[in-house]
Amino acid sequence: MAALNKQQILRQIPPVNQILEDDTVNQFIQKYGRNLVLFNIRQIIEAYKKDLEYTAYKPLSREQISEYIIDCLKKAMIPNQFKSLQKVINATGIILHTNLGRAPLPHHVLNAVYETSSGYSNLEFNLESGARGSRYWHIESVLKEITGAESAMVVNNNAAAVFLCLNTLANDREVIVSRGQQVEIGGSFRIPDIIVRSGARMVEIGTTNKTHLRDYENAITDSTAILLKVHTSNFKMLGFTQEVPLKAIADLGKKHNLWVMEDLGSGSLIDLTRLGLPYEPTVQDSIHMGADLVTFSGDKLLGGPQAGIIVGKKALIDKVKANPLARMLRVDKMTLTALEVVLHLYLYGSDVVTDIPVLKMIAKRKEQLEEEAVDLRNHIINAVPEGYDIDIVDDEGEVGGGSLPGVVLEGKAVAVKPISKNVNTLQRLLRKMTPPVIGRIRKDRILFNVRTLNKEDYAFIARSLKQVLKDEWYETCGDGNGGSCGPRKNNISKATY
Numbered sequence: 275m276a277a278l279n280k281q282q283i284l285r286q287i288p289p290v291n292q293i294l295e296d297d298t299v300n301q302f303i304q305k306y307g308r309n310l311v312l313f314n315i316r317q318i319i320e321a322y323k324k325d326l327e328y329t330a331y332k333p334l335s336r337e338q339i340s341e342y343i344i345d346c347l348k349k350a351m352i353p354n355q356f357k358s359l360q361k362v363i364n365a366t367g368i369i370l371h372t373n374l375g376r377a378p379l380p381h382h383v384l385n386a387v388y389e390t391s392s393g394y395s396n397l398e399f400n401l402e403s404g405a406r407g408s409r410y411w412h413i414e415s416v417l418k419e420i421t422g423a424e425s426a427m428v429v430n431n432n433a434a435a436v437f438l439c440l441n442t443l444a445n446d447r448e449v450i451v452s453r454g455q456q457v458e459i460g461g462s463f464r465i466p467d468i469i470v471r472s473g474a475r476m477v478e479i480g481t482t483n484k485t486h487l488r489d490y491e492n493a494i495t496d497s498t499a500i501l502l503k504v505h506t507s508n509f510k511m512l513g514f515t516q517e518v519p520l521k522a523i524a525d526l527g528k529k530h531n532l533w534v535m536e537d538l539g540s541g542s543l544i545d546l547t548r549l550g551l552p553y554e555p556t557v558q559d560s561i562h563m564g565a566d567l568v569t570f571s572g573d574k575l576l577g578g579p580q581a582g583i584i585v586g587k588k589a590l591i592d593k594v595k596a597n598p599l600a601r602m603l604r605v606d607k608m609t610l611t612a613l614e615v616v617l618h619l620y621l622y623g624s625d626v627v628t629d630i631p632v633l634k635m636i637a638k639r640k641e642q643l644e645e646e647a648v649d650l651r652n653h654i655i656n657a658v659p660e661g662y663d664i665d666i667v668d669d670e671g672e673v674g675g676g677s678l679p680g681v682v683l684e685g686k687a688v689a690v691k692p693i694s695k696n697v698n699t700l701q702r703l704l705r706k707m708t709p710p711v712i713g714r715i716r717k718d719r720i721l722f723n724v725r726t727l728n729k730e731d732y733a734f735i736a737r738s739l740k741q742v743l744k745d746e747w748y749e750t751c752g753d754g755n756g757g758s759c760g761p762r763k764n765n766i767s768k769a770t771y
């Protein structure tokens with residue numbers, strides 16, 4: 275068949291009414307109702323049209339397209355098969371990948387979450403007294419033990435933690451912060467905006483590159499409530515720069531009877547120099563240096579669930595807990611369970627660096643990465659047709675998630691060069707696999723960085739490559755064995771109805 279232009283190909287797509295006449299489709303309609311079936315068919319057709327924009331499809335007849343749509347529908351109609359939020363394979367080498375869910379949790383955490391969430395739990399029930407309890411109790415003592423703080427609580431994320439502390443302690447009062455620390459964290463978290471929204475007045479001191487202790491001291495008035503230090507966790511300044519150490523700010527706070535708060539951001543609980551990384555302040559250090567309140571994320575370097583942890587002086591944390599806004603920012607039992615289990619690994623685990631995936635991935639050494647790359651390459655070589663360039667290359671990774679800026683993690687990747695296809699097409703097709711494989715492009719190759727991969731991922735990557743490198747794929751969108759087609763986004767399951 276001669277090559278068709280796009281309009282001609284689009285005209286080959288059968289009208290929805292015609293698809294609705296099919297027997298299989300009718301069975302689905304009887305079982306799930308017409309609306310859901312129609313919704314899915316439209317999604318599949320939309321996805322197919324999108325594919326046409328990116329991919330050099332061989333022309334299909336109307337019958338073939340109809341068959342393809344019904345095939346995809348069969349997969350889409352399996353409940354939960356095509357959840358919008360789903361597992362992906364992260365082959366980017368970026369460990370705390372903000373778009374890919376940041377910290378992966380240790381497996382056994384999920385058993386605990388299942389246990390406390392599939393039935394009832396003592397979330398707010400004191401088993402000793404039989405009276406009402408606090409959801410914060412469950413993590414309070416373990417956080418105190420690990421960090422050396424007097425008290426602790428946890429909210430939805432660190433942005434919420436910073437906001438809640440400022441709103442509780444500095445509403446209508448002044449917060450002093452260095453111009454060099456007015457950071458923006460991916461997306462919409464900006465320190466000045468959070469301060470303003472919290473009801474506090476921001477008093478900026480120093481310059482972008484230098485702030486001195488006397489700048490803090492000179493800015494103190496009767497209205498000052500907090501001296502705020504923000505860890506510049508996602509950028510580095512070089513050259514003629516100066517920050518005031520936390521210890522000095524804390525001493526100044528004591529002298530003037532002011533609270534000192536630190537937004538640590540990444541919040542490591544272990545000394546990262548142990549893993550060969552540059553020194554990053556730990557939560558323990560901040561408490562030790564005299565911060566009255568310290569806030570940090572649960573799903574950055576700590577390696578737990580999304581959460582914002584607040585540790586510090588009991589009198590202040592009691593006030594924070596009593597703020598009515600705390601109710602809006604509170605965490606649920608699933609998060610609390612996951613956080614408690616992860617924190618227990620810090621206290622009782624055999625070795626946090628092997629117990630916690632984030633730390634384990636950071637800690638991978640050169641020899642291990644080389645071995646893993648060889649293993650992955652072998653999987654791929656065995657799966658794909660001969661003739662492809664499949665090499666092991668150096669590929670830098672990063673910790674990500676706005677942590678440890680400028681720290682390059684030396685790494686290894688397996689690089690695959692497509693023969694006839696465009697590498698962007700290959701990358702796109704891999705994103706449509708189940709599970710989707712997220713690789714990075716370098717020049718005309720696609721790279722799979724082993725630092726962020728598990729051994730179990732290798733077979734999936736190999737199988738997915740095999741599938742997308744086959745010419746047939748372009749004709750039929752999958753060989754019927756792997757779920758490579760079907761709607762991806764905003765799919766609704768039967769339960770929605």
Ligand SMILES: *Cc1c(COP(=O)(O)O)cnc(C)c1O
Binds near residue numbers: 431
């Ligand atoms: C990441 C970060 C935040 C925001 O934390 P989330 O948990 O993403 O809400 C705030 N401050 C600093 C310094 C950070 O690094």
